[in-house]
Amino acid sequence: MSRVPVPCHIKGAVALQVGDVRTVQGRPGVLVIDVTFPTAGPFELQEITFKNYYTAFLSIRVRQVGSPNQSSTKWITCLRDYCLMPNPHNEEGAQDYVSLYKHQMLCDMDKVLELRLILRQPSPLWLNFTLEELQFFQHGPQSSSSAFTKWLSHPAPYEQPALLLQQALPDPDKVSSEVQQMWMLTEMIRASRTTARIGRFDVDGCYDLNLLSYT
Template identity: 30%
Template sequence: MSRETVSFSQSGPTPVCVDEGALPSRTGCYVVTLTFPQPTQIGEITFRNYYTWAVGIHVLRVAYSSSANAGGIVGAGLLGGDMGGETTWAWKDPGAWQVGVKNKIIMPHPHTETASHDFVSVTCLESRVDWQDVIGLRLVLRQPSPVWRTFFIEEITAYRELPRLPPFSVPIIAQDGQGDKNQLTTPLDRLIEQTRRAMCIPEDESLEGGLSGGGYDLVALQYAS
């Protein structure tokens, strides 16, 4: 079953400069704004990277109240209430935006191409604030390296729910109380068995006991038999 996506309008990337007189082409920070037609729940944002070192996500939300003022909508997202039957949101109010994800590194080495074109997922579980009743998201793109003059993200998709986990792929072999000892009941048993074989440790010895017949002396930095 396909997952439900959330429609939005996108603006940007818009360059961000500390010095207003700086050239926008030389900034190391861009902002992409996603605007949702109505307050909605977001579970995951996915996109394709293009030389972006890190991404931050700022959230603009509304809060619903039982009071009658402002049409029942109050909170950080509202500016001036219901004006002429049309709700005006505080897009330009810095205090209305909450930092959900401060700085998620998606390109581990900014000066090299590692993960520069990877597919990236950011879920609501990584956020400091809930992604409920969201009307706007700002994706703050950062690239401190002067090597890449152009960086951005593309193929942005918003999903309402969290991603569904794939089924567990490691087969679990059931074991009776008097069953064969080679039948492994848990993935940890399988991992221990594979580690024993790789290290040539007999099955009757514990992994915590170290290698039988010799080992590497960390003090003398030499192999002792």
């Protein structure tokens, strides 16, 4: 099934300070990015793609349309401390492209209204970290080509070629019997044919002068 991007509005990252802000050691170790979907409305999220930029861990919270007995203002954690850099102090995974899918989430991702991305980088080696090229996808309408492929792979009973071919073929036992009879007739004809050489002018091993004179 095809996927289509969901229009979204990505708000600016908000830094949560870690350490004493009055000292040089104080630096933002956590960023929060809110994502809204003002034109999409509630939708079922299928995939998130982005390019990492020195973010070590990612958590995601989701706000969904609530049931009649549940408020829609409640945030639910759907991804917790997903590792983007195996070692925050090394560059492995620091600038990788990442895809997160619906089945990796901790809750159902239907009726999504808003997402909150929580980025963490505990290492003091990297001055900046974020997520770039963020995109969100939902299922698109079924294309005509995929429907045609499905029709070919599941033909109707009266369209199944194997059944039509089976009905058109003759009975194999009958064909075998007729072939056997033809073979026997061929052998009989071959056995009845003479192998003696017939001369052109000889009669009982002698030549007739009258026949020779006419030629």
